[in-house]
Amino acid sequence: MGYRDTYKSWQEGPEAFWMQAAEAIDWVEKPSRALDDSNAPMYQWFSDGVMNTCYNALDRHVEAGRGDQAAIIYDSPITGAKATISYAEMTERVATLAGALARKGVGKGDRVLIYMPMVPEAVEAMLACARLGAVHSVVFGGFAANELAVRIDDATPKAVIAASCGIEPGRVIAYKPLLDEAIEISAHKPDFSVILQREQLAADLGETDHEWDDFKAGAALAPCTPVGGADPLYILYTSGTTGQPKGVVRPNGGHAVALHWTMKNIYNVEAGEVFWAASDVGWVVGHSYICYGPLLAGATAIVFEGKPVGTPDAGTFWRVIEEHKVVSFFTAPTAFRAIKRVDPEGEFVKKHDLSSLKALFLAGERADSDTIIWAQNQLGVPVIDHWWQTETGYSIAAIPMGLEALPVKLGSPGVPMPGFNVVALGDDGHPVKAGEMGAIAIKLPLPPGTLSGLWQAEARYKSAYLEAFPGYYETGDAGIVDEDGYLYIMARTDDVINVAGHRLSTGAMEEVLSSHPDVAECAVIGVADQLKGQLPLGFLCLTAGVERPEADVVAECVKLVREKIGPVAAFKLACVVERLPKTRSGKVLRGTMANIADELAWKMPATIDDPIILDEITVSLRALGFAGGK
Ligand code: COA
Ligand code: AMP
Numbered sequence: 001m002g003y004r005d006t007y008k009s010w011q012e013g014p015e016a017f018w019m020q021a022a023e024a025i026d027w028v029e030k031p032s033r034a035l036d037d038s039n040a041p042m043y044q045w046f047s048d049g050v051m052n053t054c055y056n057a058l059d060r061h062v063e064a065g066r067g068d069q070a071a072i073i074y075d076s077p078i079t080g081a082k083a084t085i086s087y088a089e090m091t092e093r094v095a096t097l098a099g100a101l102a103r104k105g106v107g108k109g110d111r112v113l114i115y116m117p118m119v120p121e122a123v124e125a126m127l128a129c130a131r132l133g134a135v136h137s138v139v140f141g142g143f144a145a146n147e148l149a150v151r152i153d154d155a156t157p158k159a160v161i162a163a164s165c166g167i168e169p170g171r172v173i174a175y176k177p178l179l180d181e182a183i184e185i186s187a188h189k190p191d192f193s194v195i196l197q198r199e200q201l202a203a204d205l206g207e208t209d210h211e212w213d214d215f216k217a218g219a220a221l222a223p224c225t226p227v228g229g230a231d232p233l234y235i236l237y238t239s240g241t242t243g244q245p246k247g248v249v250r251p252n253g254g255h256a257v258a259l260h261w262t263m264k265n266i267y268n269v270e271a272g273e274v275f276w277a278a279s280d281v282g283w284v285v286g287h288s289y290i291c292y293g294p295l296l297a298g299a300t301a302i303v304f305e306g307k308p309v310g311t312p313d314a315g316t317f318w319r320v321i322e323e324h325k326v327v328s329f330f331t332a333p334t335a336f337r338a339i340k341r342v343d344p345e346g347e348f349v350k351k352h353d354l355s356s357l358k359a360l361f362l363a364g365e366r367a368d369s370d371t372i373i374w375a376q377n378q379l380g381v382p383v384i385d386h387w388w389q390t391e392t393g394y395s396i397a398a399i400p401m402g403l404e405a406l407p408v409k410l411g412s413p414g415v416p417m418p419g420f421n422v423v424a425l426g427d428d429g430h431p432v433k434a435g436e437m438g439a440i441a442i443k444l445p446l447p448p449g450t451l452s453g454l455w456q457a458e459a460r461y462k463s464a465y466l467e468a469f470p471g472y473y474e475t476g477d478a479g480i481v482d483e484d485g486y487l488y489i490m491a492r493t494d495d496v497i498n499v500a501g502h503r504l505s506t507g508a509m510e511e512v513l514s515s516h517p518d519v520a521e522c523a524v525i526g527v528a529d530q531l532k533g534q535l536p537l538g539f540l541c542l543t544a545g546v547e548r549p550e551a552d553v554v555a556e557c558v559k560l561v562r563e564k565i566g567p568v569a570a571f572k573l574a575c576v577v578e579r580l581p582k583t584r585s586g587k588v589l590r591g592t593m594a595n596i597a598d599e600l601a602w603k604m605p606a607t608i609d610d611p612i613i614l615d616e617i618t619v620s621l622r623a624l625g626f627a628g629g630k
Helices: 003-012 014-024 053-066 087-103 120-132 145-155 175-185 212-216 252-265 284-296 316-324 333-342 369-379 458-466 506-514 550-564 590-603 615-623
Strands: 070-076 081-086 111-115 135-138 159-163 165-168 171-174 192-196 209-211 232-238 246-251 274-277 300-304 326-331 359-362 383-385 395-398 422-425 437-443 472-481 487-492 496-499 502-505 519-529 533-542 573-576
Touching: 003 014, 014 252, 053 087, 053 120, 053 252, 053 284, 070 087, 070 120, 070 316, 081 087, 087 120, 087 212, 111 120, 111 145, 111 175, 120 135, 120 159, 120 232, 120 284, 120 300, 135 145, 145 175, 145 232, 145 246, 145 550, 159 175, 165 175, 171 175, 192 212, 209 212, 232 252, 232 284, 246 252, 252 284, 274 284, 274 316, 284 300, 300 316, 316 326, 326 333, 333 369, 333 533, 359 369, 369 383, 422 472, 437 487, 458 472, 487 496, 496 519, 496 533, 502 506, 506 519, 506 533, 506 550, 519 590, 533 550, 550 573
Parallel strands: 070 300, 111 135, 111 159, 135 232, 159 192, 192 209, 274 300, 274 326, 326 359, 359 383, 533 573
Antiparallel strands: 070 081, 165 171, 232 246, 422 437, 437 472, 472 487, 496 502, 519 533
């Protein structure tokens, strides 16, 4: 069946469609129905089914004779390490870690925070939690102690699983001091931590810390704990409007069903083939397609620790594709922009045999046409932009390569996937005409595998997503649906920006900047950047009477954001202004600031290593009467 017939079959019988998809999952007790709307709008999927996600990702493949097949290929150009872990080995490793966690009292429903770089043990830890029915919450390594503490207080984990360090080009990042600081400042104290000691840097262990191997030694293999289809598998925090991140809750059953469906139908990957998502387990793409999706489908997943350029060169991606015979590759457009910048003629591409590759998938940010065309020309395979969010867990719109290779329209991430009825709404809450811009919303209920709510924040879930347009989920993106049903995602409607494919809150940065004693008022907006898509730019109004050099305040502010949020915020641009452009009612005119900044964006240096004061922007704002500046 092609795309249109498949979509139509879902429209005509969503219940039958998802019950059919659920056949691909092994259930302890089969669900009697797909949708449970008894507590709408808090919808649940497969709520009376019983299953275990880890069993579906590992054990069943061993039982089916795939024990010797690679489950995980670890390739770490940044350390030089490589390893292949079979399904049988991975099952044993995960069951042992789960046994050790159970021995320390971790069980169904307990939360476990995971703070690890891109090593196979990160996937092992996620699956060990899933095996026990415990709920993991992975925190990206680029976040600072304060962000970690916020998540510890919200998720109240019983245990933390971390590594001694992460490795970034030219520097080793000690994770343990960040973890210690986070636990110091958090109100909730986890019972214990398990620390993977990496050879690049050993961590000092405290009384409640256990070294990874010691912790696992002698543990019994844990069986898979049966969980309800609607029981949570994980919480993943994502940026919202304020400094308090949103804890997206992903239930077990729908997640397994939906991700399994996507592997063949969207990515065209079969059991036994190699799928590579060059992301990080700290992001949703990493959850869905470094860990769960490929393993649920019996495919091989790659855990890649490195960067697209410089580790060792701009041919790293192509070397990995060739060496491991990757059939389907997924990354963010920013990674391709980074490669294109140093290898515009594709000299490194030519050195490698990429014949295994069937398609490239891009997501995480808007894919610009230049990048898509360059990638198409270099790789000679379809380049598929697809659109999704942490909340949905997989793509809302795509070109479903396994169903039908529909034509690609440049600038569009494709057509809605079954389960998603996507509309562009006007201010009046009614759909706008095809081709007109609107707020992109999805008719409720959202399909299986999407969020069931926010962790212990039902009211926030409703107000953030469901209240603006009754009957719809508000995506926070603005865009267009054209006459063929293709989507175009143009911008966020909230204060979220997208830096190098990473979703960040300008509100969170403003909260940090406001805490600087010399800053009276501030605003952070996203400005266009050739490499990272967007960069945060801060406007600072200094407290009356501050006579210090502006450059000092700017440098301190840059440092403060790095310390409080983390290097991932990439906050390096700020300018001092006398006042912010505001409406009469006192609302900051972000659009005005963004327009001026964007006009001047081309004048910014391509890479910014030092904090700089943007004189040009200050001058322009002043010319418009908004800012005095000194
Ligand atoms: N732990 C600690 N620090 C980290 C980190 C981690 N896991 N990941 C990134 N950082 C740091 C970086 O070292 C950098 O620090 P710096 O300011 O000292 O240079 C900072 O956070 C910003 O990181 P980033 O914006 O990613 O920039 P980069 O120069 O390190 O890399 C790209 C740029 C484009 C190469 C990289 O972002 C990339 O490969 N992205 C594509 C894949 C992806 O992340 N996808 C996500 C969704 S699909
Ligand atoms: P995240 O939750 O980190 O995956 O970020 C989700 C947001 O990233 C979306 O709401 C969009 O704003 C943006 N995004 C993700 N994929 C795309 C895409 N293919 N095109 C345009 N924007 C995208």
